[in-house]
Amino acid sequence: MGRSMLQNGLQGPRGERPVPSCFVLNNVHTDTSISLYKGRKNFRPPMNLEFTMPEQTYLEAIRAGLEEEMRRDPAVYIFGEDVALGGPFGVTKGLAETFGVNRTVNTPISEATVMGLAIGSATAGLRPVIEIMFIDFITLAMDQLINHAAKLHYMSGGQLKIPLTVRVQCGISGAMGAHHSQSLEAWLAHVPGLKVVMPANPADAKGLLKSAIRDDNPVVFIEHRGLYWSKGEVAPNSDSIAIGQAAILRDGKDLTIVALSSMVAPALAAARELEAEGISVEVIDPRTISPLDIETIAASVKKTSRLIVAHEAVEQGGIGAEIVSRVQQEVFYYLDSPILRVAAPFAPVPAGPTLEKQFLPNQERIVDACRRALSSN
């Protein structure tokens, strides 16, 4: 498959860069009151923000995060299909040369047991980062992930620890069809004992990956294939970013959009479009869906009174349903309109590019939902 084919799914409108990095705001870095950091508890700006940070793709940022953590902790190792040569997209490329094939271990095509071996090795002193090539294939490893990784700490009365990071990539990009395009994060967020992270830009990808690797719990780290070649500024040896903290990407007062992963870019574009009409839109990226930073979202809705939730997964049973439910519980009397979801239809992902384009939620549908919310009282 060609790289361009994989990139197609998430091209921003009018040929824009697919996803803006939160660090495009780095020229105002010393002002910690900027909206970007509002959702970050105890935020302190990194020391090196005085300098311009290098741009990296989302993919390179993930690789840099892996490399820095492998240097930091010799217990960290990578385990998965084809990882020694970089995997199908090149995320782990070069790590085998740097750290050797004993720390970048190619496995047979046996997802369930790749997961199982990683869990066992985590109980016995290692800190594995495994790669399940597509989130669609995590179905093969569910017994190990759900019944073992997520529960061993609990079942052992808190004695066993499972410091495991499961890297997967998800989503629609490149017309790859029903078995290579799903967004299954809501399944995983339903399981106590797992943490679920979905970064939308390079800096978050790197910072959250570092936290995932350092965490003593199983963390499913969901990358979006369509974001792999999007760029943003990322500091070398940058801080980790705490799991469970949403980011406010844009301040607004008329309406809040909560957008996840691939939907962050179209949500920001929608906000800019509406801004031209004098509508002020706040955009929040939860970044982590379990635990979910409902506090930041609810505080925003309290201010704007209107909420749109956008994700690429199908609408029914999606994480949007959880967000809607918890927001109405928290701030029901502040709402001026029903909360709307922008998500994929309840259907398998179609393969043909035309059908796929129709299937994927986009800026236009987000804008439309915003207008509907704003027109109802």
Added chain:
Amino acid sequence: MLDTAKRKAMLRQMVLLRAFEEKLEELYQRKAMFGSTHSYRGQEAIAVGVCSALQSSDLIASYHRGTGHLIAKGADLYTLLCECMGRAEGYSKGRGGKMHMGDMAFGFIGNTGTVGGTVPTATGAALSAKVRGSKEVVISFFGDGAANQGVVHEAMNMAGLWKLPVIYVCENNQYAMTVSLEKSTAVKQYSVRGAAYGFEGKTIDGNDVEAVYEETARAAAKGRSGDGPTFLECMTYRWDGHFGGDPGTAYRTKEEIESWKQKCPIKRLKEKLIAEGHLSESEFQKTSDEVYADLAAIAERAEAAPLPKKEVDLTSIYAPLEVSHG
């Protein structure tokens, strides 16, 4: 050759394992134990033979019929009984029950309610041992039913590929719940599968505790010296049904059950020691009475132990966050 003291200790251990299963059955019948039992009666020689050949730093992973493995590896009887009875002082604070536990203090990395589920995790612990350059070996206990799960094949392939220090101990009691071996499995003996993954597979008499010990000791030495895994298929028979509630007679004849009771692993070692002049019937009886009496006292204490608080216990779902962000 095992010395007499060691053999006598193993005999006592087997009696303890049997007493434990009988105690669980009694507790279950009078509803003092919840969930279900999965009796290990008849299979005691495997847990005892295997675990007696291990070092304390070695690890085991177990499955639903696993209380015997835990005791043989060094589980605390009071804590284990508390767990079986849902007491707050159990291994999992009363939240796991007898199938869902783990305790590194005696090298136990977990058992499972999903058949075959710990075969990959045991193999992963062996991977860790190899990567860390330790001399630990890992025992993966599983039954003949689990042997037909896909993950068992996947794990054995990886273990063979990387020469991991793991011993696959397949307890072949000849019935996967109600389905017999010949009705579920294309080969006569599972041990041939070792060859499919590039390592030794051997079928042994699982009711001969000395044979189990010797084979485990040999396989463990092999694992420690970097020569990879071993598949030990231990032929045995479960005396009781699959779980508490299954008399085990709808799919097995009374004659078959009786014939295997004649091959009782305890009886076998006892008679051998008596024939050799190392043990008398009365000495055995005294040991057995002591084991049963000690266990009864511990069970009484466990039954009187406090129950968990009535609130839903949300602790230890996640390990505490010790991440420094920098």
